[in-house]
Amino acid sequence: MAAFEIQTRALTKRFRGGQLAVSSVDLAVPAGAVFGFLGPNGSGKTTTIRMLLGLVFPTAGEISLLGSPMPAAAAAVLPGVGSLVEGPAFHPYLSGRANLARLDAADRRARRRGARSRVQLALERVGLAAAAEKRYRNYSLGMRQRLGIAAALLQPRRLLILDEPTNGLDPQGTREVRHLIAELARDGSTVFVSSHLLSEVEQMCSHVGVMRTGSLVWQGSMTELAAEQRARVSVETADSSLAKAVLADLGLSEIREDVGSASAVIGARRPEDVVVALVAAGVGVRAFTVAKPRLEDVFVQLTGEGFDVSG
Amino acid sequence: MSAAEVLAPAGRTGLGGRLLASELTLILRRRRNQLLLVALAAIPLAIGLATRFAGSAGSRDSVLSGLTNNGVVVGFGTLVAVLPIFLPLVVSVVAGDSVAGEANLGTLRYLLIVPVSRTRLLASKFAALVAWCVLMTAVPALIGLLIGVILFPNAQITVLSGNQIGLADGSARLLVAIGYGALMMIGFAALALFISTLTEVPIAAMATALTLAVVMQVLDLVSALHAIHPWLISHYFFNISDLLRAPVDFSRLQHGALVALGYVLVFWTAAWARLSTKDISS
Ligand SMILES: Nc1ncnc2c1ncn2[C@@H]1O[C@H](COP(=O)(O)OP(=O)(O)O)[C@@H](O)[C@H]1O
Numbered sequence: 289m290a291a292f293e294i295q296t297r298a299l300t301k302r303f304r305g306g307q308l309a310v311s312s313v314d315l316a317v318p319a320g321a322v323f324g325f326l327g328p329n330g331s332g333k334t335t336t337i338r339m340l341l342g343l344v345f346p347t348a349g350e351i352s353l354l355g356s357p358m359p360a361a362a363a364a365v366l367p368g369v370g371s372l373v374e375g376p377a378f379h380p381y382l383s384g385r386a387n388l389a390r391l392d393a394a395d396r397r398a399r400r401r402g403a404r405s406r407v408q409l410a411l412e413r414v415g416l417a418a419a420a421e422k423r424y425r426n427y428s429l430g431m432r433q434r435l436g437i438a439a440a441l442l443q444p445r446r447l448l449i450l451d452e453p454t455n456g457l458d459p460q461g462t463r464e465v466r467h468l469i470a471e472l473a474r475d476g477s478t479v480f481v482s483s484h485l486l487s488e489v490e491q492m493c494s495h496v497g498v499m500r501t502g503s504l505v506w507q508g509s510m511t512e513l514a515a516e517q518r519a520r521v522s523v524e525t526a527d528s529s530l531a532k533a534v535l536a537d538l539g540l541s542e543i544r545e546d547v548g549s550a551s552a553v554i555g556a557r558r559p560e561d562v563v564v565a566l567v568a569a570g571v572g573v574r575a576f577t578v579a580k581p582r583l584e585d586v587f588v589q590l591t592g593e594g595f596d597v598s599g
Numbered sequence: 600m601s602a603a604e605v606l607a608p609a610g611r612t613g614l615g616g617r618l619l620a621s622e623l624t625l626i627l628r629r630r631r632n633q634l635l636l637v638a639l640a641a642i643p644l645a646i647g648l649a650t651r652f653a654g655s656a657g658s659r660d661s662v663l664s665g666l667t668n669n670g671v672v673v674g675f676g677t678l679v680a681v682l683p684i685f686l687p688l689v690v691s692v693v694a695g696d697s698v699a700g701e702a703n704l705g706t707l708r709y710l711l712i713v714p715v716s717r718t719r720l721l722a723s724k725f726a727a728l729v730a731w732c733v734l735m736t737a738v739p740a741l742i743g744l745l746i747g748v749i750l751f752p753n754a755q756i757t758v759l760s761g762n763q764i765g766l767a768d769g770s771a772r773l774l775v776a777i778g779y780g781a782l783m784m785i786g787f788a789a790l791a792l793f794i795s796t797l798t799e800v801p802i803a804a805m806a807t808a809l810t811l812a813v814v815m816q817v818l819d820l821v822s823a824l825h826a827i828h829p830w831l832i833s834h835y836f837f838n839i840s841d842l843l844r845a846p847v848d849f850s851r852l853q854h855g856a857l858v859a860l861g862y863v864l865v866f867w868t869a870a871w872a873r874l875s876t877k878d879i880s881s
């Protein structure tokens with residue numbers, strides 16, 4: 289149990305009104321991971337995060353956060369967790385600095401002494417020091433997002449839970465957030481980051497969990513994911529059924545046949561042997577390719593048809 | 600790296616005084632609330648001038664009619680004038696906003712994950728409301744006293760029972776009246792705080808609380824409903840007039856104070872029950 293910074297068992301949330309937002313989710317986020325929590329809008333990512341943090345009470349299931357049960361151990365656990373939940377939220381008529389000072393004041397474990405420098409440090413870390421005295425209502429979307437991240441970084445954290453942290457950021461801001469996450473991970477924090485963008489998860493995560501309509505349909509390390517990304521041979525020919533039979537004779541798996549082509553996962557076979565076998569069997573080869581599927585296609589395969597990962 | 604190295608130092612945990620200070624600053628720095636304070640402070644000025652040029656301080660209310668004009672009476676007159684509507688209004692606005700406003704902005708979720716326990720949050724919110732009630736009751740009454748002393752420098756006050764008391768005695772009685780009025784508002788604030796936990800729309804909480812304050816006073820006028828009158832906090836607002844008799848009979852004041860404390864107990868507990876079981880999905 290202790291090896292996982294976040295672990296849930298059969299975590300379920302049915303909202304009043306009957307909406308099943310999260311359905312029997314078993315998350316396991318190892319210490320030191322940058323865990324990408326991937327899923328289209330409405331798939332239950334934010335609801336799961338709210339339950340992890342004790343904001344929303346589960347209908348069923350168990351949560352262990354940093355090795356302690358939530359929400360029972362919230363007072364002991366949450367000081368070690370910095371979070372961004374469903375976008376930033378601050379008082380519009382207070383400055384960025386005053387907003388952070390309020391959150392610092394609310395923390396019983398934070399002493400008055402050092403409050404100024406904690407706030408200043410957090411602001412500098414997200415590049416907001418120059419705009420610190422501006423009222424929050426005059427912040428751009430990107431500045432608001434940064435202030436939200438700054439709030440998560442007011443204290444050193446063992447775990448960061450960031451719900452779509454790059455939402456509303458320009459490409460430059462997105463790069464900075466990725467950089468910040470890498471830095472936090474290097475310093476020993478575990479990072480749990482949700483996103484609806486596969487490319488983003490691919491670039492910064494060591495692990496990934498995929499949500500689809502409230503269920504966790506796949507989770508594992510990126511290495512395991514890459515293993516799912518198996519190269520396929522495909523041959524274009526008029527005799528697609530003959531080609532299919534040859535591929536089957538060679539012992540290839542997941543054979544598919546379309547009009548004018550046949551394909552299969554190549555596995556340990558060498559492509560040149562496949563070509564020889566095809567030609568020997570009299571298949572009229574028009575084109576022959578070996579290709580790794582795009583990660584996106586792997587996801588569609590893992591999570592079912594119609595899963596729009598970039599949506 | 601081990602967990603201990605990156606965890607925030609456990610340290611001594613504070614009593615939460617910093618959160619209370621932050622709550623008070625949040626209320627007092629808000630332009631809207633400052634305007635409410637200024638408006639309340641202007642009321643005794645109007646009453647003082649009207650009294651000076653048009654007659655008795657109590658003329659708009661029978662409770663105080665027939666009193667001689669002087670500083671203490673202007674202070675009392677101000678309290679009587681603000682208790683039914685103005686004070687419930689300023690209390691409804693701030694108390695209605697206190698939880699619903701944070702829920703509406705989304706700042707509630709960020710306070711809770713700091714973490715601030717829901718109980719401590721509600722206690723801090725209520726403590727700040729207590730300070731607001733005291734401030735909003737004391738400011739107009741004390742300004743009334745000041746204006747009254749300037750406009751009517753006669754030191755002797757003829758009270759409702761016909762006796763005469765001095766300015767010092769009268770001022771002390773006004774202080775007790777302020778404390779009592781503030782306590783009435785604190786009882787009402789607990790009700791408004793509870794309403795504030797029921798919604799994520801602050802304006803709805805404010806309007807509901809103020810409407811309740813008015814409805815309670817209307818019900819109090821319907822004699823057929825006398826059975827419920829003892830349960831209405833507004834029924835006890837004007838017991839402050841007992842302070843203008845010599846000697847003072849405190850029994851009705853004590854009764855009113857107990858009812859206000861009952862409101863605090865019941866509605867703070869209700870607010871706590873509501874907030875601590877609520878899904879924060881805003
Ligand atoms: N408070 C709520 N009441 C009812 N349904 C909700 C509530 N919050 C979220 N939902 C529903 O739960 C589902 C999951 O939402 P959410 O967790 O926000 O998804 P995501 O963060 O992946 O976009 C959605 O269908 C949403 O409409």
Ligand SMILES: [Mg+2]
Nearest residue numbers: 333334374451
């Ligand atoms: Mg979301």
